[in-house]
Amino acid sequence: MTSRGEGHDITAVGIGSLGPPCTSTAARRHGAYARTWKPCLDKLLSIFLITLTAPLMALIALLVRASLGPSVIFRQQQVGMHGDSFDVFKFRTMLPDRRQENVPISFPDRPEYS
Numbered sequence: 001m002t003s004r005g006e007g008h009d010i011t012a013v014g015i016g017s018l019g020p021p022c023t024s025t026a027a028r029r030h031g032a033y034a035r036t037w038k039p040c041l042d043k044l045l046s047i048f049l050i051t052l053t054a055p056l057m058a059l060i061a062l063l064v065r066a067s068l069g070p071s072v073i074f075r076q077q078q079v080g081m082h083g084d085s086f087d088v089f090k091f092r093t094m095l096p097d098r099r100q101e102n103v104p105i106s107f108p109d110r111p112e113y114s
Helices: 032-068
Strands: 073-081 086-090
Touching: 032 086
Parallel strands: none
Antiparallel strands: 073 086
């Protein structure tokens, strides 16, 4: 019976015997799947999801228009990767120019609102 660690020569194991070298994500990105199939699948999935959620988005747009007025969607600029800006379109949830109205922003008598 050998004790733990006996019979294993660690110095005999070289770097080449540990298996294939790791490949980076950048190297795998240039494969045929990533160049052709993935963009096609991404577009098909996005078309399917937009078609699936379009009735819900139309209902939300009608509700926003009925409760808040004619402008349903607003555009907001966001800063993305490497400082590039892009536009995000959102459903409006607040009244336009709320600061100009005499509507209180905080409610001192109701602690759940701040």
